[in-house]
Amino acid sequence: MTKAVHKFGGSSLSSAARYQAVANIIIGHCQSGDCIVVSAAGKTTNTLVALWQSYQQQDERAFSDILLQVENHQLQLISELFPAAQQTPLASELRDELSSIARQAQLRQLQEAPLLAFGEIWSARLLAALLNTLNITTQDVDARTLFTQHQGQLMHSLNRSACHQTLAQDKIYVVTGFIAADSEGNTVTLGRNGSDYSATLLASYLDAASVSIWTDTPGVFSTDPRKVGNAIKYSKVCRAQANLLARLGNPVLHAKTLSPLKETAIKLQVRSSFEPDVQGTEVVKQGYSKEKRFVTTFGELDLLRVDTLASGEVGALSQLIQHGIHHFNQNGEDYLLVPSEFTHQVVLRLSGRVTIVESHLRGFAVVAPGPDIAPLVRQAQAVLDEQAVVVRFTHSATEYALFLTDQAIDSDVLAILHDKLVNKGRELAVIIAGLGNVGEVFLNQCQQQIARLQSQFDLKLVALLRSQEMVFCPSGLNVTQWQQQWQSEAQSYSHTELLDRISELDYEHKVVIDITASEAFSQLYPDFAAHDCHLISANKYAGTAAHDWYQALRTQLQERNLLWRYNTSVGAGLPVNFALADLQNSGDKVVRIEGVFSGTLSWLCSSFDGERPFSELVLAAQDMGYTEPDPREDLSGRDMQRKLLILARELGLQLELDDIELEALMPASLAQGSWESFLARKDELDAFYQQRAEAAEAQGKVLRYTGALEIDAAGKVHAKVGIAQVAQGSAIANLTPGDNIFVITTGWYEQNPLVIQGPGAGKEVTAAGIHSDLYWLTQQLR
Ligand SMILES: NC(=O)C1=CN([C@@H]2O[C@H](COP(=O)(O)OP(=O)(O)OC[C@H]3O[C@@H](n4cnc5c(N)ncnc54)[C@H](OP(=O)(O)O)[C@@H]3O)[C@@H](O)[C@H]2O)C=CC1
Numbered sequence: 001m002t003k004a005v006h007k008f009g010g011s012s013l014s015s016a017a018r019y020q021a022v023a024n025i026i027i028g029h030c031q032s033g034d035c036i037v038v039s040a041a042g043k044t045t046n047t048l049v050a051l052w053q054s055y056q057q058q059d060e061r062a063f064s065d066i067l068l069q070v071e072n073h074q075l076q077l078i079s080e081l082f083p084a085a086q087q088t089p090l091a092s093e094l095r096d097e098l099s100s101i102a103r104q105a106q107l108r109q110l111q112e113a114p115l116l117a118f119g120e121i122w123s124a125r126l127l128a129a130l131l132n133t134l135n136i137t138t139q140d141v142d143a144r145t146l147f148t149q150h151q152g153q154l155m156h157s158l159n160r161s162a163c164h165q166t167l168a169q170d171k172i173y174v175v176t177g178f179i180a181a182d183s184e185g186n187t188v189t190l191g192r193n194g195s196d197y198s199a200t201l202l203a204s205y206l207d208a209a210s211v212s213i214w215t216d217t218p219g220v221f222s223t224d225p226r227k228v229g230n231a232i233k234y235s236k237v238c239r240a241q242a243n244l245l246a247r248l249g250n251p252v253l254h255a256k257t258l259s260p261l262k263e264t265a266i267k268l269q270v271r272s273s274f275e276p277d278v279q280g281t282e283v284v285k286q287g288y289s290k291e292k293r294f295v296t297t298f299g300e301l302d303l304l305r306v307d308t309l310a311s312g313e314v315g316a317l318s319q320l321i322q323h324g325i326h327h328f329n330q331n332g333e334d335y336l337l338v339p340s341e342f343t344h345q346v347v348l349r350l351s352g353r354v355t356i357v358e359s360h361l362r363g364f365a366v367v368a369p370g371p372d373i374a375p376l377v378r379q380a381q382a383v384l385d386e387q388a389v390v391v392r393f394t395h396s397a398t399e400y401a402l403f404l405t406d407q408a409i410d411s412d413v414l415a416i417l418h419d420k421l422v423n424k425g426r427e428l429a430v431i432i433a434g435l436g437n438v439g440e441v442f443l444n445q446c447q448q449q450i451a452r453l454q455s456q457f458d459l460k461l462v463a464l465l466r467s468q469e470m471v472f473c474p475s476g477l478n479v480t481q482w483q484q485q486w487q488s489e490a491q492s493y494s495h496t497e498l499l500d501r502i503s504e505l506d507y508e509h510k511v512v513i514d515i516t517a518s519e520a521f522s523q524l525y526p527d528f529a530a531h532d533c534h535l536i537s538a539n540k541y542a543g544t545a546a547h548d549w550y551q552a553l554r555t556q557l558q559e560r561n562l563l564w565r566y567n568t569s570v571g572a573g574l575p576v577n578f579a580l581a582d583l584q585n586s587g588d589k590v591v592r593i594e595g596v597f598s599g600t601l602s603w604l605c606s607s608f609d610g611e612r613p614f615s616e617l618v619l620a621a622q623d624m625g626y627t628e629p630d631p632r633e634d635l636s637g638r639d640m641q642r643k644l645l646i647l648a649r650e651l652g653l654q655l656e657l658d659d660i661e662l663e664a665l666m667p668a669s670l671a672q673g674s675w676e677s678f679l680a681r682k683d684e685l686d687a688f689y690q691q692r693a694e695a696a697e698a699q700g701k702v703l704r705y706t707g708a709l710e711i712d713a714a715g716k717v718h719a720k721v722g723i724a725q726v727a728q729g730s731a732i733a734n735l736t737p738g739d740n741i742f743v744i745t746t747g748w749y750e751q752n753p754l755v756i757q758g759p760g761a762g763k764e765v766t767a768a769g770i771h772s773d774l775y776w777l778t779q780q781l782r
Pocket residue numbers: 433434435436437438439465466467468469515516517518520521538539540568569570571572599625626627628629760761762763766
């Protein structure tokens with residue numbers, strides 16, 4: 001059976017609520033036979049280290065205070081997680097252990113490693129007990145029965161068989177991270193952050209299919225996302241770069257974590273237990289991911305020059321200080337970058353062979369594909385000069401460069417460095433759904449547009465979709481030859497296949513551009529968002545879906561920092577949504593929007609002069625690409641009703657489609673049935689229109705189809721789309737056929753409303769509007 005290993009760190013188990021969240025993740029992601037590796041809950045290891053220090057200092061008062069703190073924390077977890085009956089045995093086991101610690105301390109027999117091991121033992125025990133109460137058969141396992149070391153080296157074949165024997169049954173195992181035993185059975189620890197290492201070791205011994213490291217950040221980022229808002233979360237990072245980042249002290253993965261996975265096909269993922277639905281970063285074998293750019297900053301470091309270094313000595317030093325040490329050679333000399341707090345220990349160990357070249361350094365490293373390094377070094381240097389950051393030492397290697405500075409790199413400087421060094425190479429994968437009227441023109445305009453955006457963004461057209469077939473090309477289609485590629489490569493697909501292919505894309509940013517008129521396709525938006533895709537829609541269905549669904553989508557997008565643009569869904573290329581957003585952002589309040597929001601209905605009403613039957617004009621509008629795929633969507637008023645709802649939601653109003661009163665521009669009897677059956681009864685449509693046009697004429701007016709939304713003084717919304725008789729010579733009567741007009745009354749534009757007018761339908765203007773949305777997206781991603 002293939003197993004998966006999941007590791008949860010201290011922050012994932014810092015409170016009873018976090019334990020429950022972890023249990024939910026396990027229920028959702030694990031099956032019998034899987035292993036969970038846990039660290040000590042919250043800051044327990046630090047507290048146990050403090051306990052050990054107070055013991056060493058023979059500070060009895062501090063010792064008993066800290067022991068009480070440990071007890072209170074564990075008892076609180078127990079009382080919040082379990083019903084009373086279960087609390088008693090767990091609490092009494094804990095108290096026995098704490099009494100034994102106190103007794104050993106009194107006898108001066110306390111040992112460091114077994115003391116620290118309690119952190120993991122307690123979290124494994126509590127999590128297993130919690131899962132059992134949730135009817136998940138679970139067993140906690142002390143990793144000292146699985147991992148044995150001899151003279152500091154893990155005994156792999158012994159450990160492998162111990163893992164297979166101990167973890168063979170059909171249940172979930174919760175294994176303590178961080179600890180192992182030596183060949184005499186004494187407790188040893190695997191170093192700070194050793195639980196990640198325990199997880200990958202366990203996965204390699206068990207030949208597991210995957211390891212998921214659940215932490216408090218949702219993946220590997222181009223730089224520290226807490227300092228730089230637009231840090232890029234990479235969906236894939238290759239092991240070599242992850243390893244290098246770890247050696248440079250990047251905290252997401254630790255130096256030893258990757259080593260057990262060498263030569264294996266085990267998948268490694270970094271995910272956030274705080275956002276379990278967010279896709280994390282997959283750390284993949286060489287060749288399975290493009291190399292990315294990173295800027296990683298350092299804590300306080302000292303630079304040491306070493307006369308001679310034996311093989312394996314850097315590893316031994318890292319083991320000694322339980323921290324990664326970066327080693328490099330420059331001009332034939334060996335250098336070590338050591339966190340300042342450990343320099344003393346390293347210097348002692350290397351006694352006589354080491355010189356401290358620089359101390360109290362800060363700075364950063366740039367990690368990037370080899371050919372990018374030299375230009376990036378120049379750009380980084382220019383930024384540092386500009387920002388007056390003093391550089392004390394630099395080093396360039398094939399795939400990274402170090403800048404060791406006097407002062408810490410603050411968030412502002414880091415953001416500038418990130419913008420100049422990382423954001424420049426941004427990539428955006430574009431998935432286009434819908435190759436009909438508008439989609440085809442959009443694609444034909446793409447060649448020029450992609451070239452225009454190239455200086456800022458590397459846009460790759462990776463997929464084209466129709467309703468039944470798609471072409472998916474992760475490295476990018478040739479935009480000039482998309483039709484030929486479609487002819488030769490299009491294949492049928494399911495939505496699951498589409499989502500799988502999207503999840504495999506190795507791009508910093510992805511966007512799905514929906515130029516379909518399909519409700520079913522719009523229902524995939526939450527899945528696209530779950531796969532970190534931005535959205536651009538000409539399709540109006542998602543924007544007019546039931547409010548709860550719509551709001552959930554908006555929340556999902558916001559939580560994942562994803563953008564959704566849909567300006568063409570109202571007024572084609574006219575900047576209506578931009579204008580409404582701008583008015584509101586500037587503090588104005590929109591109180592009324594009225595006008596004509598359908599290109600088709602505008603064209604039909606303005607073109608009708610009684611010479612040609614109305615139905616003939618409908619077919620002409622369809623030929624010109626004005627109508628919806630089924631023109632009854634326009635004639636029924638539904639399309640205009642949708643547009644008014646999209647605008648209402650732009651104003652923050654909680655409306656449903658049916659809250660907008662609707663009067664159709666066709667007989668109700670023609671609404672059902674096929675398009676052919678509709679055409680067969682087109683006389684009924686002609687008579688319907690003729691009669692209303694004549695009635696208007698009799699009043700000296702003309703027939704138009706208009707819409708209005710008004711927010712009254714009490715805040716009540718009145719919205720309607722329908723047939724109107726308008727005075728000849730009025731702005732609406734005089735509209736150029738096909739034009740839309742939006743008359744917007746606001747607090748500031750009260751007497752003299754703001755008017756936006758122009759073509760409201762048509763392939764070219766709509767395709768151009770989608771390009772405008774795409775451009776806007778690239779600007780936001782910068
Ligand atoms: N025409 C205009 O002036 C304007 C149009 N719009 C909007 O643009 C959108 C497209 O309009 P238009 O180009 O005229 O429509 P078309 O009917 O000409 O094209 C629709 C395209 O979408 C594809 N499609 C349909 N269902 C799916 C699906 N489930 N998955 C993937 N692809 C699908 C169709 O594929 P297949 O060929 O296999 O059926 C077709 O290629 C509509 O939502 C419309 O409201 C917005 C503003 C103005």
